[in-house]
Amino acid sequence: METIALVIVLLGSFLLTVPIGLAFIATTIILMLLFTNLPYLMVAEGLFSKLDSFPLEAILFFILLGNIMKEGKSSRYLIEFTKALMYRIPGGLGIAGITACAIFGAISGSATATVVAIGAIMVPAMTMARYEKAFAVGLLTTASILGVIIPPSILMILYSVVANVSMAKLFLGGFVPGIILAIALSIYTAVVCRRHGYGVQPGKNDPIFGSDGLFKPFKNAFWALALPFLILGGIYGGVFTPTEAAVVGCVYALIIECFMYRTLNIKSFVGGLKISGITTGALLITLAGACIFTDYLTLKQIPQDLSAFVVENIHSQYVFLLLINIFFLFLGTFIDPLSAIIVVTPLLMPTVEALNIDPIFLGVILTINLGIGYCTPPLGANLFVAALVMDEAYSKIAIAVVPAILICLLVLALLNVFPSIVMVLPNLFM
Numbered sequence: 001m002e003t004i005a006l007v008i009v010l011l012g013s014f015l016l017t018v019p020i021g022l023a024f025i026a027t028t029i030i031l032m033l034l035f036t037n038l039p040y041l042m043v044a045e046g047l048f049s050k051l052d053s054f055p056l057e058a059i060l061f062f063i064l065l066g067n068i069m070k071e072g073k074s075s076r077y078l079i080e081f082t083k084a085l086m087y088r089i090p091g092g093l094g095i096a097g098i099t100a101c102a103i104f105g106a107i108s109g110s111a112t113a114t115v116v117a118i119g120a121i122m123v124p125a126m127t128m129a130r131y132e133k134a135f136a137v138g139l140l141t142t143a144s145i146l147g148v149i150i151p152p153s154i155l156m157i158l159y160s161v162v163a164n165v166s167m168a169k170l171f172l173g174g175f176v177p178g179i180i181l182a183i184a185l186s187i188y189t190a191v192v193c194r195r196h197g198y199g200v201q202p203g204k205n206d207p208i209f210g211s212d213g214l215f216k217p218f219k220n221a222f223w224a225l226a227l228p229f230l231i232l233g234g235i236y237g238g239v240f241t242p243t244e245a246a247v248v249g250c251v252y253a254l255i256i257e258c259f260m261y262r263t264l265n266i267k268s269f270v271g272g273l274k275i276s277g278i279t280t281g282a283l284l285i286t287l288a289g290a291c292i293f294t295d296y297l298t299l300k301q302i303p304q305d306l307s308a309f310v311v312e313n314i315h316s317q318y319v320f321l322l323l324i325n326i327f328f329l330f331l332g333t334f335i336d337p338l339s340a341i342i343v344v345t346p347l348l349m350p351t352v353e354a355l356n357i358d359p360i361f362l363g364v365i366l367t368i369n370l371g372i373g374y375c376t377p378p379l380g381a382n383l384f385v386a387a388l389v390m391d392e393a394y395s396k397i398a399i400a401v402v403p404a405i406l407i408c409l410l411v412l413a414l415l416n417v418f419p420s421i422v423m424v425l426p427n428l429f430m
Contacts, residue, residue, distance in 0.1 A: 002035050002300070018281075020339050020355030021289035028289075028296045046295060047288045048215045054243055056287075058157050058167075065253055066108025066117075067272035072257035072264045074224035075117035078103050081221035083125075084214050088159075091193030093129050094136065095186045097122040098143045100181045105147030106228035109154045111374045114147035115140065115382050116389050131394065133309045138400025139420070141386040142408065143185055145371035148337075150178035152231060152242065158287075158338060159363045164344045167242045170236055172425040173364040178420070181411045188407050224254040231361060282352065283338055290342035298346065316328070318353050320366070321416050325350070328366055329330045332373015333380060340370055364422045365415065372408050375401050 008028050013023035016107055025043065032038050064294035069075060082099040100118045108114060119140045148155045151171030160167040194197065218225075230252060231245045242246060257264035314320050324349035331340045345366070374382045377398035386395045415421055 002031065006031060007128050016128070021285035021287070024286075024289035024293040024343075028292050031296060039426070043292055046292045046403060051284055053161055054241075056157075056161055056244040056284075058152075058243040059154055059283065060276070061243070061250050062109040062152055062154055062157070063113075063279050064132060064272065065246060066110050066113035067276050068250065068253040068257060068264065068269070069104070069107055069224070069227075070113055070117040071084050071268040071272045072253075074107075074221075074227075074253070074257065075100070075104055075263045076121055077217070077221040077261070078224050079118065079121050079125075081217040081225070084207060084217040089190065091186075091190040091198065092121075094131065094139055094189040094193060094198070097126065097136075097140050097150060098146075098182055098189065101140065101143040101230065102146045102150055102178065103225070105144075105150045105178075106152070106158050106232070107224070108147055109152045109157070111144045111371060111382055112385055114143035115385055116289045118316070119386060122390045129198075131193075132196070133191065133209060134396050134400040135198065137232065137386060137390050137392050137397055138191060138402075139185070139404055140390075141375050141382055141397060142401050142404035143182075144382055145368075145408070146178055146182060146373055147366075148371045148374070149174050149368055151175065152246070153367060155244065155341060155367045156363060158225070158341050159345060159366065162342055163349060163359050165363060169426040170295045170363050171232070171235065171242070173360050174367065175414055176421055177364060177411070177426055180414070181408060182410050184407050185404060188404065192403075193341050195276060199212075223260050227252060227409055232296065235361070263277075286336070286339050287342055290339060294343060302347070311363075314355075317357055318416075320351070320355055320358070323401045324362075325365065325369055325412065325416060328369035328410040329372060332370040333376045337370035337373055340373075341366065345352040352385075358419070358423060360426055361422050368408075368412055368415070372405060373401070376405060377401070 006027065006333065009027045010023060013026060014020075020071065025047070029040065030042065032043070077102045082096035082103070083093060086096040086099065089095055100122065101114050104114050105111075106115055108117070119137070122140055123133065123136050127133050147153075149173045153174060153375045156169060156170040156174060159165070160170050175250060190346070197233070217328060228248060234240045234248060235242055235245050254264070254269075314323075328340065328344075348362070349359070352359055374380050375386075377383060380401075383394060383397050383401070386392070386397050389396075
C-alpha cells in the first residue's frame with residue numbers, strides 16, 4: 001500500500017508539472033503523514049542540513065564561472081585558436097568545434113553552457129564553410145556533453161557529495177574517457193567531411209595553420225587556455241580544494257575578462273549573476289527535496305532491500321552494469337540528470353559495495369550516461385537549448401544527433417568492458 005501511494009503521489013506531482021524538488025518534499029510529507037508518526041520538524045531540519053556541505057559550494061562557483069566566460073570573449077578566442085590549430089585536417093572546422101567543447105568543458109563543467117557558448121559561434125562558421133547545417137548542429141549538440149565528462153564536472157561534483165567519494169579521483173577518472181570520446185567524434189567528423197566534401201579544403205601551398213598563422217590566435221586565447229591548468233593544477237598540486245579552485249577560477253575569469261579582454265561590463269556581469277543564481281537556487285531546492293525523499297526511503301530499508309534482491313538474483317558485475325547503463329540512459333533522457341544523480345545514487349550504493357564495483361568507476365559511467373541523455377531525443381535538454389541557440393527546428397536536431405550519439409554509445413560500451421581505462425589515472429596518481 002505504501003509503495004502504491006508513493007508512486008501515485010510522485011508521478012501525479014510530475015504530471016501536474018510540480019517542480020521536481022517540491023514534488024519530492026510533498027511526497028515525503030504525505031507518506032510521513034499516512035505511514036509514520038515521525039515529527040514533521042525533521043523535514044525542515046533535513047532541508048537545511050542536507051545543504052550544509054562545503055563541496056556543494058563548488059557547483060555555485062563553477063556555474064558562475066561558465067556564465068562569466070560565456071558573457072565575455074573567452075569562448076570566441078578559444079574557437080579561433082582551435083580553428084587555426086585544426087586548419088589542415090579534413091573536417092578541421094568540425095574538429096575545432098569538438099576541441100573547443102572539450103576545452104570549454106574543462107572550464108565550465110556544464111553541457112548546457114558549452115552548447116550555448118560554442119554552438120552559437122561555431123554553427124554559423126561551419127555553415128559558411130559549406131558544412132551541412134544539420135550535421136554541424138548535431139555534431140556540436142552531442143560534443144557539448146564533453147562539458148560534463150572532462151573535469152571539472154558539475155555532475156561529478158554532485159555525485160561525489162551524494163556518494164561520499166573523492167571529488168579529485170572522480171575528476172581524474174573523467175580525463176581519459178573524455179579524451180577518447182573527443183577523438184572518436186573527431187574521427188567520425190573527418191570521415192563524414194571527406195566523404196561529403198564538407199568544409200573548405202586547404203590547398204597544398206596554404207600555411208600549416210590558419211590564414212593568420214597560429215601565433216595570434218594563441219596569443220588571444222592564452223589567458224583562457226591557462227584557466228583549466230590553474231584549476232586542475234591547483235587541485236592536484238594540493239594548493240586548494242575543488243571548492244576553492246572554483247572560487248579562484250571565478251576571480252581569474254573576472255580579471256581576464258575585465259582587464260585582459262576588456263569585454264565584461266557591469267550589465268553583462270549582473271546578467272551572469274542572475275542566471276547563475278536562478279540555476280543554483282533551482283538545483284539546491286531539487287537537491288534538498290531529493291535528499292529528504294531518499295532519507296525516507298532509507299528509513300524504510302528500501303535501498304537495503306533492493307540491494308539484497310539484486311545480489312541474490314544478479315551475480316555478475318557486467319550484467320549489473322549493463323542494466324545500470326540502460327536504466328541511466330533512459331533516465332537521463334526523461335529526467336534532469338542532476339535529479340537522477342541525487343535520487344538514484346543513494347539507492348545503488350549498497351548494491352555497488354556488495355558487488356565490489358569501484359564507486360569512482362561507477363560515478364564516471366553514470367556521468368557519461370546522463371551526459372548522453374542531455375542530447376538524446378525526445379526530451380534531452382540540450383536539444384531544446386540547441387534549437388534556440390542555433391536557430392534550427394527541433395525535429396531536425398533530434399535526427400541529426402543520432403549518428404554522433406551512436407559514437408558515444410560505442411565509447412561507453414568500451415569503457416564498461418575495460419574499466420581500467422577509467423581507473424588508470426586515479427590508480428596512478430591517487
